[in-house]
Each structure stands twice: as C-alpha cells, then as structure tokens.
Amino acid sequence: MSGLFFNKVAGAFLASALGLIVIGKFSGAVIKPDVPAPKDFAYSLAIETETAPVIVAEVAFPGPVWLGARNAEKGAKVYKKCKACHTIDIGGKDGVGPHLWNIVGRPIGDVAGFGYSDNMRSKGGVWGYEELDEFLTKPKKYIPKTKMAFNGLKKETDRAALIEYLRLAADTPMVQLTHIVDEAVPVQEAVQEMVDKTPILEVPVLEAPVLEAPVLETPTLETVTETVEDVIVEAVEDVVKPDDAGTEGGN
Numbered sequence: 398m399s400g401l402f403f404n405k406v407a408g409a410f411l412a413s414a415l416g417l418i419v420i421g422k423f424s425g426a427v428i429k430p431d432v433p434a435p436k437d438f439a440y441s442l443a444i445e446t447e448t449a450p451v452i453v454a455e456v457a458f459p460g461p462v463w464l465g466a467r468n469a470e471k472g473a474k475v476y477k478k479c480k481a482c483h484t485i486d487i488g489g490k491d492g493v494g495p496h497l498w499n500i501v502g503r504p505i506g507d508v509a510g511f512g513y514s515d516n517m518r519s520k521g522g523v524w525g526y527e528e529l530d531e532f533l534t535k536p537k538k539y540i541p542k543t544k545m546a547f548n549g550l551k552k553e554t555d556r557a558a559l560i561e562y563l564r565l566a567a568d569t570p571m572v573q574l575t576h577i578v579d580e581a582v583p584v585q586e587a588v589q590e591m592v593d594k595t596p597i598l599e600v601p602v603l604e605a606p607v608l609e610a611p612v613l614e615t616p617t618l619e620t621v622t623e624t625v626e627d628v629i630v631e632a633v634e635d636v637v638k639p640d641d642a643g644t645e646g647g648n
Contacts, residue, residue: 458527459557459574466554467573472562475555479547485566494545500524501564502571514544526574529563530556 476485482493489496495508502525506518517540522528532539533556535549550556564570 458530459576460553463530463553463557464574466557467561468558469562469565471555472558472560475550475559476562478550479559482545482547485563487566487568497563497566499567501526501529501560501567512544514540514542516540516542517544526560529560533559 479485479497483495483497484490484492485497487498489498491508491511495511495513502523504523505520505528506513520540524532528539530553533550536543536545536547550559561573564573
C-alpha cells in the first residue's frame with residue numbers, strides 16, 4: 398500500500414475526531430443547565446405535634462343502658478350468684494349474709510341481730526338504686542373491709558337486672574325509675590372543654606422548590622467561530638503529523 402492511502406485514513410480519522418470534539422465543545426458552550434444543589438432545596442417533613450388528653454364524659458346514673466337492662470326474669474338468673482349467702486323469700490332467714498327481702502329502700506346495715514362489719518354498720522344511708530349499683534360493682538371498694546367476699550358484677554346490664562329483681566322482692570316495691578338522663582348537655586360541655594384545652598398546632602407550610610429550566614443561550618457567530626477555532630487548534634496539536642519521508646516515497 399502507498400503512503401497516500403495511510404494519509405487518507407489518517408485524514409478521515411482526524412476529521413472524525415475533530416467533528417466529535419467540535420460537537421462536544423459547542424454543546425457545552427451553548428447549553429448551561431442551572432440545577433440547584435440538593436442542599437439548597439431539600440426540606441424535612443418531620444412535624445412535632447402534641448397529643449391532646451382524652452376527656453371521658455361520665456354519664457350520670459341511671460344511664461340509658463342501665464334503664465334498658467331492667468329485667469326481673471334475667472335478674473333471677475343473676476341472683477343465683479347470691480343465693481349461697483342470701484335468702485330473698487318473704488320471712489327468709491339470714492345466712493352468711495342478711496336476708497334481701499325489702500332490700501331496696503332499706504337502711505344500710507339495719508337487719509336486727511345480724512353481725513355486720515363495723516364499716517357496713519357505720520356507712521349510713523339507705524340501699525337505693527344507685528347505692529346498690531355501686532356496691533354490686535365492687536363491694537370492697539364501696540365499703541372497705543366488708544365481710545362480703547363477692548367480687549362484684551362487672552356488667553352494668555347484670556346489675557340493672559338483679560336490682561329490678563330485688564325491687565320486686567318486697568312488701569311494697571319501690572317505684573321503678575323512669576328518668577332518662579339528658580346526655581346531650583354534659584357531652585357537649587365535655588367536647589367544648591376538650592376543644593378549649595386543645596393547643597392549636599401550627600403546621601409549617603412546606604414550599605416546594607422552584608426548579609428553573611436550563612437557560613439556552615443563542616450563540617453568536619463570533620462565539621461559534623472562536624469555539625471552532627479553539628477546537629481545531631487543540632485537535633491539530635494532538636494529532637501526529639504524517640512522516641515526510643514516507644510521503645515522498647509514495648509520490
């Protein structure tokens with residue numbers, strides 16, 4: 398092969414290299430994307446909040462559940478838990494506990510001849526509906542150190558049914574409770590109080606960063622010319638020139 402062939406290959410190689418270099422330099426000079434650093438637009442989503450206390454509104458006795466659960470037939474079944482210590486028949490005798498005939502409305506600790514505990518005897522008052530309900534919930538809490546070993550009835554419906562059964566076990570049963578407590582006012586007051594005590598939390602407004610689009614500068618003829626000239630000079634300096642002796646031999 399002649400040296401002219403190698404010159405042509407080298408020239409094509411040089412032209413390709415120059416083209417790639419010119420394109421890279423030209424695009425870098427024209428397009429300059431302005432993207433902010435992550436630290437300039439990063440933000441935290443963590444929000445410190447305070448939990449407001451939950452306010453439970455107590456329903457005054459008797460509540461609608463208690464009133465709706467008064468059932469003497471069911472109360473007779475609940476009473477089976479009491480019959481080991483108490484009698485409920487008219488003229489019934491005392492057992493481990495005092496007899497329960499006329500219990501509703503009877504003074505507390507008033508059965509003659511029965512050995513009450515000191516706290517039961519000194520309690521005072523009468524066995525009304527609310528007193529019986531509270532006592533049957535947890536006897537030892539209502540009257541500490543009472544001799545009654547029964548742990549109590551946790552279900553409000555069981556207590557209401559049993560008290561209704563006891564109410565009827567009397568010479569003259571007490572008048573049945575019919576009053577339904579108006580819960581609207583207490584609940585509204587409780588809600589309003591909760592709202593008043595709840596601190597107002599200021600939630601920081603998270604502003605999304607505004608990313609500016611890359612600015613495309615329109616190149617001028619002078620800028621393009623200077624860029625191309627610089628690229629060509631750099632490329633020419635990097636390319637090895639063909640050997641003069643080889644060229645002459647080829648001609």
